[in-house]
Amino acid sequence: MDRKKYLVVGAGFSGAVIARKLAENGKNVLVIDKRSHIAGNCYTKRDANTNVMVHKYGPHIFNTNNKEVWEYVNSYGKLKPFKNKVIANTEKGVFSMPMNLLTINQFFKTKLKPSEVESFLKQKQKKKENPKDFEEQALAFLGEELYYNFFYGYTKKQWGCEPKELPASILKRLPIRFNYDDNYYNSKYQGIPENGYTEIIENILKHKNITIELGIVYNKSDNKSYEHVFYTGAIDSYLDYKFGRLGYRTVFFKEEIHDGDFQGNAVINYCEEDIPFTRVHEHKHFAPWENHEKTIVLTEFSKETVDKDEPYYPKRLKPDIAKLNSYVTYAESLEENVSFVGRLATYRYLDMEKVIKEALDYATYFLENKKENTIF
Numbered sequence: 001m002d003r004k005k006y007l008v009v010g011a012g013f014s015g016a017v018i019a020r021k022l023a024e025n026g027k028n029v030l031v032i033d034k035r036s037h038i039a040g041n042c043y044t045k046r047d048a049n050t051n052v053m054v055h056k057y058g059p060h061i062f063n064t065n066n067k068e069v070w071e072y073v074n075s076y077g078k079l080k081p082f083k084n085k086v087i088a089n090t091e092k093g094v095f096s097m098p099m100n101l102l103t104i105n106q107f108f109k110t111k112l113k114p115s116e117v118e119s120f121l122k123q124k125q126k127k128k129e130n131p132k133d134f135e136e137q138a139l140a141f142l143g144e145e146l147y148y149n150f151f152y153g154y155t156k157k158q159w160g161c162e163p164k165e166l167p168a169s170i171l172k173r174l175p176i177r178f179n180y181d182d183n184y185y186n187s188k189y190q191g192i193p194e195n196g197y198t199e200i201i202e203n204i205l206k207h208k209n210i211t212i213e214l215g216i217v218y219n220k221s222d223n224k225s226y227e228h229v230f231y232t233g234a235i236d237s238y239l240d241y242k243f244g245r246l247g248y249r250t251v252f253f254k255e256e257i258h259d260g261d262f263q264g265n266a267v268i269n270y271c272e273e274d275i276p277f278t279r280v281h282e283h284k285h286f287a288p289w290e291n292h293e294k295t296i297v298l299t300e301f302s303k304e305t306v307d308k309d310e311p312y313y314p315k316r317l318k319p320d321i322a323k324l325n326s327y328v329t330y331a332e333s334l335e336e337n338v339s340f341v342g343r344l345a346t347y348r349y350l351d352m353e354k355v356i357k358e359a360l361d362y363a364t365y366f367l368e369n370k371k372e373n374t375i376f
């Protein structure tokens, strides 16, 4: 047993996976989190009124093509199969999301077959060589009618800027299908933990070499007391916003309790610009294997992150990337015993599966190479 302590800052997936790997290799690990709970933004808790499992920071649907990652999460808790089928509420009516043949046929009042969609859309598309932003990418794929009905208003609300300021990569997250498959994800493995994500992360952290302390604000002057520190918080915060704040969107929710079934689906997106919220989540539909008479409904609003707001979506606009580069260069020059790992520390939009894979890989790499002061 290695008596020297390793510190992991943040008890979300990144921190938990790293802590576990270190602990299994005989290291003594302290995991701290400023929040009063583990599991970061994946935190789930049964609602006291309805007994529905609520994903407190917004719904998370686990999806991956990676067998190793799938087996890893399943070894810490049972995931039940779940397919996310989103409904989009638009000015022109209610449609299936992600965009599929049903969406296109209902929207244009056509009866296209899979083999006919491509040439149909070609007449609509505003083709551009190498579309360079979200709007150009959407117009090149879908043309104006679909773009303005489904994407323009929603994206403006969600990101708080014109879609042409955003990278094309955000749109590429969403599949567009020429068949009637309305599953939101393409991944081979998809599911939701039967007893919530908190239980999974609790089980990852359950190891004799791991100590957890919650409600603790990290102070980097403590670094010297540890052999190494794995920091999973925001990189700009670590460096005291020395180069200014990195742009983030945050979300907040309005909660309501109703009887019966409120909206008939787990998620309904609201694509119109003048409706102030982006989507409505009815959490009992994320656990269709359970029965509940009452229902808890969370309406999601999006806004710019200020002060102590939780950072959710990294905007990654051009000025942000310039600032990020300054942070990375500066952090690398510090030669401190700290590694920056995960979604916030690397300022990237990462799905849970990526977070787990990177944390597993990084912990393995660290244990083998003992490389210090790394921006992963």
Ligand code: UDP
Pocket (backbone or CB within 6 Å): 088, 097, 150, 151, 152, 154, 155, 158, 170, 171, 173, 174, 269, 271
């Ligand atoms: N989007 C949209 N309309 C929708 C759904 C998504 O305009 O009905 C855009 C929006 O810009 C969003 C992006 O597509 O940020 C990616 O969607 P995704 O569902 O992956 O976002 P997330 O669920 O991660 O917030």
